Amino acid sequence: MLARLGGRYKVVVLVASITLFFLFPPFRILFLETHRFLRHTNAFPSHIDYLRAKLTFTKTPLSDSIYQVQNETLGFEEIYLISLPERTDKQDAFAIQAAFSNISYTLVDGVHGDEVSTKALPHTMSQKATIIGCWRAHLNIYQKMVHENVSTALIFEDDADWDVALKHQLVQFARASRFIGGIEDDHVASSPYGDDWDVLWLGHCGTWVLPDDEHRFFVIPHDPTVQPPRLREENVAEPNMSHWRTGHDNGDQTRVVFRSEGAVCTAAYAISQKGARKALYSLSMIPYNAPVDWGIANLCKSKQYDFTCISSWPQLIGVSRPTSHIAKWSDVERGTDFEDEIREGGSHHLMYSVRQNIPEWLNGKTIFRSSHSDVGPPLPIDDIGKATGYAETLTSEQMGSYM
Template sequence: MKRHVALASVTIAAWLFYIGVLTSRSRWTESNLAFDISGIADDILQDTTLFPQSEDPLKDVFNETLGFQNIFVVSLPARSDKRDSFTMQASLSNLSFTIVDGVDGRAVPSQALPYTFDQSHGAIGCWRAHLNILQQMVQRRIRSAVIFEDDADWDVALKYQMTQLARGSRWLTHQPENVTPHSPYGDNWDILWIGHCSTGPDETDNRRWVIPHDPTVVPPDKRWEWEKPDMSPWEDGPDGDNHTRLVYVPDWGSCTAAYAISLSGAKKVLYRQSMLPFNEPVDNGMGSMCREKTFNFSCISVFPTIVGTSTPAGNKDRVSDIHQGESEEEQYDEESHSWRLMFPVRQNIEQLLRGGTTFKSAFPDFTGEQMELSQIGSGVGHAEWLEEVVYEVTVEVDEEQDLDFLDGPQENQINGDRVEIEESSTIIAIPGLEQEAELLNDMSGSSDHELHNDKDLFTHIEKTAMAPLSESI
């Protein structure tokens, strides 16, 4: 009997130790601080304006998995060079991760593809590698994970940036303030698109989490995304700030340098992209799910992106495993580069290895040559609601002029803007009219209704609303 009791005690102790190991990974501890240097991160974590002093999990953003249950990295087994780079970057950022082998699309049999799927071998391999991770999440009931591709790079202040993303995600997903979420990012999201090459906002949602004066924002002329938010409400005017970052609900997305996905999101993507007719690259497919709200797919994105990419020195054919060999001539880079980032880890490895706290900027003309970590991560966000920018145009015409096309009310679509035509001949356009006469000519649809741009035609153009409404949260 005593032997059984002792054995039971040992078993219980072992289980308690195992549970303690599991739970310790998802909670913040001092040993998990990013860049544990000079107490900077610890000082930030004690700032009650950023981190409520309670059981709120927001501090978990500073643990080894950014507050998610796991970090996965997609990497082809043959690309040991990319694994070396990612391992160094993650170690210097105090991140722990699991590598998941990439897939050679040529090895995926046609029987394993969804109905109608017709993509290149590179796109097939990328699709299957990401779905393998989602399959693992569903099988193991992993609550949330960040998925990086092995060429991802990020700023030295990543965990500070992710803290602001978490605050914005909670607000955008209507996380109740009186309910403590399980995740620092709230409990009502499917995907957080933190590393992309294009995500435009959902124009039906006028909410923006605005992070002004953020030193990690790249210059406007280095933002090469083809779909992105209109930044003019924050960047234009005498008090404009082109160091502004937005968190918002996206209409679409492309590229998967990094994204976080919840268990709910993993189930939805796995079902939509594997078990139903499907014919898009994996990233565009998730973008379509955001646009179509497939199975109430809940998406959050950020612009400019938080996670970028890096490319090694040498033959440019080394850069992409999806588009490998597509270039007809060999091209070389003498040194490595990081893209869409201001203070990239990849370009600051030597400084990090020395234990430095000051890091060099990729765009010194925009920020100065170097900056302290505490300043790099100093951006703090707040909530804003965009008010529609409305121009009112009053038209005076001669009695002989034929304006039957203005009879209304009716609606026209001009250059992607919604235009309402009222019986009073007053035209309301959103977001605005730059070429009033040309616009009216387009609306008429006929040269018989041509209107000339003379000073008597337009009596006034009044901008009736222009500034976003804001509230500190």
Template sequence: MISNRSAIFGTTTLFVIICLLVLRDTSRLDNSLSSSPDASIKIHTAQEGHPTLSGFTSAFFKDYNTRKLKGNARIYNETLGFEKIFVVSLPERSDKRDAFSLQARLSNLDFVMVDGVNGAEVSAKALPYTMNLKAGQVGCWRAEMNIIQEMVASNIQSAMIFEDDADWDVGLRAQMAELARGARWLSGKETEDGHPRSPYGDDWDLLWVGHCSTRPRSGDNRRWVIPKDPTVTPPDHRREFEKPSMEKWETGPNADNQTRLVFVPEWGSCTAAYALSLRGAQKMLYRQSLMPFNNPIDDGMGHMCGGGVAEGIPFNCIAPFPAIVGVSRPAGGANRASDIEDRPQDDNVDISSHSEGLVFPVRQNIDRLLRQEMEFVSEFPDVTGAKLHLANITSARGHGEYLD
């Protein structure tokens, strides 16, 4: 009996000690995500256990660690600080679902898979007045409207929406933490006690993290500047047809081609990934479903960022440049990439997958993640070196600037 009591006492004591250590790490992480320009995020080393890209120690305790995070540290939970993550995917594209599921699990992300929509099957009676788009565009619009409708109907306060070909950097959470700091700085609005309800602030409708082009709002001279960021794609490899001027940071004696900006956009294109607040979802549903509307969903979002929803109803957008979320392209012909339109099969066949708009993409580092390594291969070794440690990948810290 005494032996059993001793064993129980010892086990209980060990559990209490572990819980105290976990709470200490959680408190440190919350403090590290403060608005201080020199705040640092603790990235645990391989000796402490693989962080599964979450910033915590052992996968054994990951549920306890991340689901109970508070404040700004919620960015490091399984939904990046949002209430939900949704992924749009056609049921027949099991290949894309396979890839996204693996990428997300290796990144410690929880998500809800939502079936894409065949636009040809959407009733003409259900289309907004004036809509006359191709079937693929209608399907894309309706699939994402279904998610937005669910947000509104279920009172979901915020959600990130991914397309199934999305890819992201192994340092995603550190990037999102900087985006959050920039969004809070740009909004300038927090709750009365100084702590926003969302780690991204409380005055945004759309966070456009996965665009393919964007431009800042004319007359807004505020920029959240993140210098020396290894996850920034080199200028010669950027494919955006609209982008902010980077001359101030990429020219002169202190030129830095690894600068990322966060700003208020007046337009954007493509929807590899974006986040909506509940307020933003309500505005999207009103503008793109209840009012006359005849644009692809991303064009509609871009116009809303620049011109609002209707008189007296603004649409507050935040965007990074370069984008944080890119896309992955599977091995094979180019016609495998798009589900919005069928592209003709050609002789250009990729023998392996590749990712666009990213430097250390998860998709191209899956083997290293499976081996629980801490160094990851770069798409641009001439700029960053062939490999870089996660601690260096996530080292960039931003600050606010005003253009002259």
């Protein structure tokens, strides 16, 4: 008798659940959202302190979407790595860096410029072969995105390096991008970085603020991942940071994110579907003659097609160089002369480089060292990525001579 009642009870519960699911939309939405939330939180890598990261801004019922930046593709639909097929040394290094950070990516072959048919070039193109090869490799990705309708992609070059706390840093960058695009933290956008952007310039060697009547900045003070000014090297240009020269560190470890007039170098940047379409047309289908980074920068500066670029200064992603002949360092700028003396390698633009901390990771350590020990002490990832930002809007009058 009891067994029969138990079976009947289970049937009644099942029927009631199905009825609620199909007849009451609020219940169905709650069920589906709960399922998505559980699936989303389970996707986070174990070394990211999800609960700590949530404390970086006021939580709202819809704000969890911003934490997609901590998944295996950093909140983008795809991540692509450009590398010449023969540069297996760089691919080895990138693979282990990505494993450390639990990043998933697709390898895309780089292009030898002398193998690009003259017929395939804009008729005005007059660049050396290495520049043409780099240009074509990036355009191949834009073409792939447009053809496959990829919504957003992060593009790495194979010498890219980043801080061990990158996923913590990207929570703040996503907040910044949404603020600059006029999206609140609690708004569910198609991308955790917001909807109103074409390019997010995360890794560069110089950037400019876009002149405007109103300047939106997202300011991240006291950031352990920011190199002090005296250590910032190999940058073509940089914003004037005088406005933020305050506090106990004189603003030396302050990062700002802003609407950008462009940047130089393409160690890492994200591009949206609409950005890929605009770039593919502008850098290939009409008269064009420039390296790929200058082509993108010109779109940012001219505001043609409402091309929206957002930059971080200092940059979030840098480059690494192995200890070797300098011919190994770049496939664009360096030749093949291996008669030069061996140069000491290192990572540029970074404090707590993934590349330089590979030995710590392989030895199971959870405290990571800075490339500049006189400025940055050894720290765990949570402390390295602890900085929290705030929004600030300045008028042209307030800006004065700062930019």
